[in-house]
Amino acid sequence: MPERLDVHVDHDRCVGNGMCLEFATGVFAHNARRQAEVVDPEGDAAEDIIVAAENCPTAAIQLSDAATGEPYEV
Amino acid sequence: MPATFTLTDDLFAPEVIADPYTYFGALREIEPVHRNDRFGLWLVTGYEELVWILRHHELFSSAVIKRVAAPPYPPVDAADLPLFDEIREFRANQLVEQDRPEHLHQRGVVHGYFTPKAMERWRPFVRAAVAEILDGVHAGGTMEVLTELAAPLPVRIIAEMMGVPYEDRDRLRAMADGILYINRGEPHRLRPLVDAVRGIVDYASPLVKERIVEPGTDFISVLAEGESRGVFDRRQVLVNTGLLLFAGHETTMNLICNGLLAFIRNPGQWERLRADPGGMARLATEECLRYDPPVKSTQRIAAEDVEIAGRTIRGGEPLRWIMAAANRDPAVFSDPDTFDIGRQPNPHLSFGSGIHYCLGATLARIEGQEVFRGLAERFSRFELATDRIEYQPSLQFRSVKSLPVRWSA
Numbered sequence: 426m427p428e429r430l431d432v433h434v435d436h437d438r439c440v441g442n443g444m445c446l447e448f449a450t451g452v453f454a455h456n457a458r459r460q461a462e463v464v465d466p467e468g469d470a471a472e473d474i475i476v477a478a479e480n481c482p483t484a485a486i487q488l489s490d491a492a493t494g495e496p497y498e499v
Numbered sequence: 500m501p502a503t504f505t506l507t508d509d510l511f512a513p514e515v516i517a518d519p520y521t522y523f524g525a526l527r528e529i530e531p532v533h534r535n536d537r538f539g540l541w542l543v544t545g546y547e548e549l550v551w552i553l554r555h556h557e558l559f560s561s562a563v564i565k566r567v568a569a570p571p572y573p574p575v576d577a578a579d580l581p582l583f584d585e586i587r588e589f590r591a592n593q594l595v596e597q598d599r600p601e602h603l604h605q606r607g608v609v610h611g612y613f614t615p616k617a618m619e620r621w622r623p624f625v626r627a628a629v630a631e632i633l634d635g636v637h638a639g640g641t642m643e644v645l646t647e648l649a650a651p652l653p654v655r656i657i658a659e660m661m662g663v664p665y666e667d668r669d670r671l672r673a674m675a676d677g678i679l680y681i682n683r684g685e686p687h688r689l690r691p692l693v694d695a696v697r698g699i700v701d702y703a704s705p706l707v708k709e710r711i712v713e714p715g716t717d718f719i720s721v722l723a724e725g726e727s728r729g730v731f732d733r734r735q736v737l738v739n740t741g742l743l744l745f746a747g748h749e750t751t752m753n754l755i756c757n758g759l760l761a762f763i764r765n766p767g768q769w770e771r772l773r774a775d776p777g778g779m780a781r782l783a784t785e786e787c788l789r790y791d792p793p794v795k796s797t798q799r800i801a802a803e804d805v806e807i808a809g810r811t812i813r814g815g816e817p818l819r820w821i822m823a824a825a826n827r828d829p830a831v832f833s834d835p836d837t838f839d840i841g842r843q844p845n846p847h848l849s850f851g852s853g854i855h856y857c858l859g860a861t862l863a864r865i866e867g868q869e870v871f872r873g874l875a876e877r878f879s880r881f882e883l884a885t886d887r888i889e890y891q892p893s894l895q896f897r898s899v900k901s902l903p904v905r906w907s908a
Contacts, residue, residue: 437844441554442856444610447603459554459853482856484615499616 427490427497430471432478434461438485445486448477461485475499508537511573516890519795519897520836523824532808539569541810541818546828546848548808549820552799553853559799559818560598561855564591566800567817571689573892579689586681586689589696592738595746595855602854605735608725609858612718618861621656625865628655629873641884644902649755650676650748653866657747661740662710662717667702671744674698678745684892699741707736718743747859749896750793754867756902758787759874760888763881763904765838772840776875783840784867789847790838793863795823795897797851819894822848878906 432452434445441459445452451468453461469477478486478499488497506525507515515522523544526533531545543549552559560566564587571583590596594605611617632652636642654675658668677695680688707723714720722739725731731739762769772779796819803814812818826847827835850857857863874881884903891898 437846440850440852440856441854443854447607458550479614479616480610482610482614482858482860 426471426475427492428471429491430466430474430497431489431491431494432463432466432474433487434463435485435487436460438483440483442482444480444482445477448480449473453477466491508535510535510538510894511892516892519823520827523821524827527824527828532810532812534810539817541812541816543818543820544824545808546825546831549822549825549848550852551807552818552820553851553855556599556854558802558805560802561602561799562591562596562598563798563800563817564596566815573684574686575689576686579687582689582693585693586696589738589741592735593742594739595742599854604730605725606858608728608730609721612721613858613861615861618865621862622865622869624659625656625869626873628652629869633873633877641903641905644759644904645752645756645899648870649752649902652755652870653748653751656862656866657744660718661743662715662719670702674702675744675748678741679749681745682749682891682893682896682898696741699744700737703737703740707733747862749898750859751863751866753793753896753898754787754863755870756899757791757793757897758784758867758871759881759904760899760902761787761790761838763883768838768840769875769881772871772875773879776872779840780868780872782843782845783871784864785845785847786838786840786842787867787871788849789826789832789842789845791897792823792826792847792849793897794849794895796821796894822851823897878908880907881905
């Protein structure tokens with residue numbers, strides 16, 4: 426597991442289910458359209474961010490290793 | 500709007516049930532948030548308005564059954580009316596009828612079971628089940644798609660998810676068929692519905708007792724674990740078992756029937772799928788979901804006064820959001836009335852949006868993909884074996900009564 430992750434939310438897929446805000450409270454917040462935005466990619470531990478990404482019902486959260494840029498598949 | 504243009508206010512008029520797209524599409528163009536006084540309902544048909552409502556769950560409650568005591572419609576036999584309270588209690592306890600904070604706690608128990616990754620592990624089972632059913636019907640040259648394919652497939656999958664013993668499958672199937680009466684119009688429908696609901700509670704009760712003590716990896720064990728953690732009481736575990744059986748059955752049935760019907764009526768799109776079934780199945784399923792969705796509309800109730808699209812919805816007033824109309828909003832979809840299986844992106848609202856986004860969405864997608872792929876790999880051409888397609892008189896579900904087809908191998 427990478428130590429630090431880059432986090433991207435695909436807004437074509439995000440339906441505002443809000444589960445990521447529960448699993449990684451420090452990383453995600455909802456914008457005015459109630460879609461997830463990354464407010465601080467280091468706001469939670471990498472393992473919590475991975476759980477948040479796994480629990481996205483539309484697989485809208487994409488992760489990559491911040492050090493290498495390699496995609497991290499959940 | 501032309502002065503002469505009038506629309507019926509009868510949402511159950513035969514022409515509205517037969518073709519909801521013309522009616523609700525006209526409403527969307529005239530007034531995307533419309534008050535229907537006859538049914539005491541707001542009808543939301545515009546895409547943007549609908550998304551806004553679904554993402555503001557604090558303004559629009561899902562606890563509709565608890566808050567609205569409307570009698571059953573179409574009407575039922577007067578002698579059966581006492582049964583309606585039993586159905587209301589059953590439905591009001593289900594996850595889909597909860598608001599936050601309870602909804603978040605309850606969804607938290609079951610959410611992990613349905614993630615895209617977890618559901619993807621079911622694909623081989625779904626594919627095998629599709630193959631087994633299609634192997635069985637292959638010889639005849641005709642098929643009643645609803646009863647031979649679309650209804651048995653999801654029940655088989657749900658039975659496996661529930662960890663139901665093989666010899667009980669027929670019993671589960673009978674209960675699943677009984678619950679479908681929730682969506683029907685017959686005046687006597689409450690009796691078979693109540694029988695099915697009681698049947699599920701009786702059947703699942705000993706299973707829940709077992710799995711509280713000895714949990715497995717099945718869905719009933721997931722609910723039972725929620726009870727052990729104090730999130731669900733026993734009644735909620737049982738009614739949500741019933742919810743899985745119904746929600747996973749009716750909707751998948753409609754996806755398969757409505758999708759196949761769209762292909763039969765658009766042979767060019769069928770040829771497109773047949774040219775590359777494995778490659779096209781994913782986008783094709785999304786277009787089936789958009790074009791003729793399994794669920795036409797769902798309810799909310801305003802928690803307070805809300806201004807939207809120039810109208811004021813008062814606190815306590817119920818509304819229906821018509822995803823069947825929003826899915827054809829020309830502001831979002833080009834040529835919205837065209838069935839185009841290459842459409843991408845395809846941000847349809849057939850699974851809703853926001854905190855109540857369909858828990859079973861990934862499973863439904865996998866089932867649709869495997870069915871349309873399986874059909875396209877085996878059969879060169881389908882045609883209707885009837886000149887009349889009839890639908891159940893439901894505002895909520897887009898359900899054919901029957902879909903007889905003939906095929907060429």
